[in-house]
Amino acid sequence: MPLIKPFPGLRPDQARAEEVAAPPYDVVTAREARSLVRGRPWSFLHVSRPEIDLPEGTDPYAAAVYAKGAENLARMRQAGVLTQDDKACFYLYRLSAESHVQTGLVTITSLQAYAEGRVKRHELTRPVKEDDRVRQIEALDAQTGPVFLVHPAEPAVDALLAEVAQTQAEIDIMAVDGVRHELWVLRDEARISRLIELFESMPALYVADGHHRLAAASRVAAASQERNPGLPEDAPSRYFLSVIFPHTQVQILDYNRLVRDLNGLDTAEFVRRVAQHFSVEPCSAKVKPSTWGEFGMYLPGQWYRLRLDQKFIPRNDPIASLEVSLLNNELILPILGIEDQRRDDRIDFVGGGRGLDALRQRVDSGEMAVAFALYPTSMDALMAVADRGGIMPPKSTWFEPKLADGLVSHLIGIR
Numbered sequence: 542m543p544l545i546k547p548f549p550g551l552r553p554d555q556a557r558a559e560e561v562a563a564p565p566y567d568v569v570t571a572r573e574a575r576s577l578v579r580g581r582p583w584s585f586l587h588v589s590r591p592e593i594d595l596p597e598g599t600d601p602y603a604a605a606v607y608a609k610g611a612e613n614l615a616r617m618r619q620a621g622v623l624t625q626d627d628k629a630c631f632y633l634y635r636l637s638a639e640s641h642v643q644t645g646l647v648t649i650t651s652l653q654a655y656a657e658g659r660v661k662r663h664e665l666t667r668p669v670k671e672d673d674r675v676r677q678i679e680a681l682d683a684q685t686g687p688v689f690l691v692h693p694a695e696p697a698v699d700a701l702l703a704e705v706a707q708t709q710a711e712i713d714i715m716a717v718d719g720v721r722h723e724l725w726v727l728r729d730e731a732r733i734s735r736l737i738e739l740f741e742s743m744p745a746l747y748v749a750d751g752h753h754r755l756a757a758a759s760r761v762a763a764a765s766q767e768r769n770p771g772l773p774e775d776a777p778s779r780y781f782l783s784v785i786f787p788h789t790q791v792q793i794l795d796y797n798r799l800v801r802d803l804n805g806l807d808t809a810e811f812v813r814r815v816a817q818h819f820s821v822e823p824c825s826a827k828v829k830p831s832t833w834g835e836f837g838m839y840l841p842g843q844w845y846r847l848r849l850d851q852k853f854i855p856r857n858d859p860i861a862s863l864e865v866s867l868l869n870n871e872l873i874l875p876i877l878g879i880e881d882q883r884r885d886d887r888i889d890f891v892g893g894g895r896g897l898d899a900l901r902q903r904v905d906s907g908e909m910a911v912a913f914a915l916y917p918t919s920m921d922a923l924m925a926v927a928d929r930g931g932i933m934p935p936k937s938t939w940f941e942p943k944l945a946d947g948l949v950s951h952l953i954g955i956r
Contacts, residue, residue: 545648547629550949562945585947587613607680633725638942645786661927674757684782684951688751694787782951794893796939799909819847830916837914859925892939
């Protein structure tokens with residue numbers, strides 16, 4: 542079973558792409574999604590967040606939600622807004638945001654390789670979110686949200702994709718957030734074969750974002766195999782939709798934390814305890830950490846710069862030395878008493894793309910008691926953890942720019 546293979550994607554053409562393209566389902570709230578689809582009947586949010594087409598307050602995990610998503614996808618296909626390519630293709634996908642550009646390959650990737658550890662993860666999944674994606678894939682009979690993978694940089698891959706990108710893109714749109722999305726369809730069989738060969742020689746691929754979508758695809762494939770033991774090895778359901786970028790091109794932003802209370806402490810006592818392991822410097826301006834071991838902390842009306850005492854920084858452990866681990870092990874767990882960041886509703890997470898003002902506003906409103914700004918995790922650190930079979934703390938990485946939903950989907954044919 543090859544690591545990657547071409548597939549006949551379901552997609553819009555240039556005339557419809559701007560109407561269809563949508564942010565990933567999990568980076569917008571239901572309220573934001575309702576606002577984004579006003580006047581946009583073909584937005585892919587009608588498929589990825591179908592509760593927006595049901596009465597407000599509808600349980601997003603209700604059976605009617607998944608049925609509505611399937612209905613909306615069928616409606617888009619019947620109207621010709623989305624059509625399936627007539628042959629298996631690869632797709633070249635480029636994201637451009639200001640000076641940042643990353644170019645990757647849209648493909649389907651082997652779930653067997655994932656099971657064998659050749660596609661390496663770095664996070665655990667939350668059962669409720671994984672179950673949600675299972676039900677969504679089964680209802681749609683399709684994978685519509687790509688898993689964001691990275692591969693070790695390979696000049697031969699970059700050169701081949703650069704050749705393709707010299708031609709005119711079949712889709713070229715500017716999203717409302719200022720990110721440019723370009724898509725090329727790669728039909729040339731010689732280039733397809735060469736890419737399969739190049740990826741086959743790679744020791745591993747790494748999951749950057751989309752752990753829940755990947756785990757759900759694996760579960761759906763296993764259930765399909767159980768129902769149909771004669772399912773061929775190359776069946777569409779045995780692969781998952783992915784976009785694979787070279788590790789040197791992706792951009793990881795900070796993934797910041799907010800906590801609802803100070804664990805019974807008043808502000809003065811809380812700061813005193815923090816100062817036992819950190820230097821604490823009040824600052825008149827917001828604090829964006831500029832180096833490893835430095836953190837920003839915001840309490841109502843006041844920013845602080847925190848620097849962790851060097852003696853508390855482990856040097857030879859790729860997980861314990863992560864920024865998120867340092868903050869957790871030296872402050873969030875011992876002082877704020879949060880033992881499980883995956884399940885404790887006292888803590889929340891905000892991607893760096895929303896800026897530090899988003900932290901200040903939620904603290905000053907009284908919703909949260911304290912916020913922490915972190916230095917971004919590096920791609921090298923992520924790969925080092927994954928190579929050792931390790932699991933990073935929850936919400937360790939925030940990748941931007943985000944992939945668009947709706948530009949290419951993978952029909953899996955389980956019904």
